[in-house]
Amino acid sequence: MATRNFVPRKDGEGSIGKSRKHWGAAYIDKIFVKTVEVLGGGTENDAQPATVGWVKQGFSKLLSSGLTAAGLTCNIAANGYIKLGRLFGGLIIQWGESTVPINRFTVNRNQKVGNLEITFPITFPNYVFTVVNNAAGVHTQGAWIVNNASALSVKTKGFVSQMSIPQDVVFIDNGGNEWGVIGTYIAIGY
Structure with a gap:
């Protein structure tokens, strides 16, 4: 079964390139013109043929509203959460x-021990299951060794990051005392 707006008939009616034939004024042509209009700064709406941009925008809105309705939110940053x-x-993962x-x-006790209170990006509403604190580097002269990286006094608002290194390790100071033991953490709760 031939479709006059999409497929030319065997007898040549609707053949491509003839504006008086159905093929030239077909829905396909309207889609092409619509795409050119949108790319040229036109607007899209539900009364016009769907373009890729319109479908992506609609899907994005649908996905966003579905995830929001389910309560999924996030802040993807150096200090962030999901x-x-x-x-x-x-x-909640932070x-x-x-x-x-x-x-x-x-x-x-032959160790250099440092503590710093860390505040989570958001407060856990109920409970913190675990906090994994990790030493990622040290600004020291020569090789470095971290004996321990701990999460102490864990509460729903934060914890105390404790790092310990051997007493004989010499820190390199950038003049502002902000260098030390570089740490990262991940916390899971609800």
Whole structure:
């Protein structure tokens, strides 16, 4: 079964290139003109043929409203979070920097120990399951060793990042005392 607006008939009616034939004024031609109009700064609406941009925009709105209705929100940044919402029981995953600067270190039992209170990007509404604190680097002379990176006094608003290194390690100071043991963390709760 031939479709006059899309496929030319065997007898040549509607053949491509003849403006008086159905093929030239077909829906396909309207889609092409619509695409050129939109690319040229025109607007799209539901009364016109769908373009790729219109479909992407519609899908984006649908996905966004669905995820928002499920309670999923996020802040993708150096110190950020993902709230998985009701769909996953209110689970929240947070991450960030837990660097302890030089001026926070004191000597304790042959160790340099430094503490710094870290505040989560958002407060966990109920409970924190775990915080994994990790030493990612140290501004020191020569090789470095971190004996321990801990998360102490964990609460729904934050925790204390504790880093310890051997007493004989010498820090390099950039003049502002903000260098020290570079740390990162991930926290999971709800």
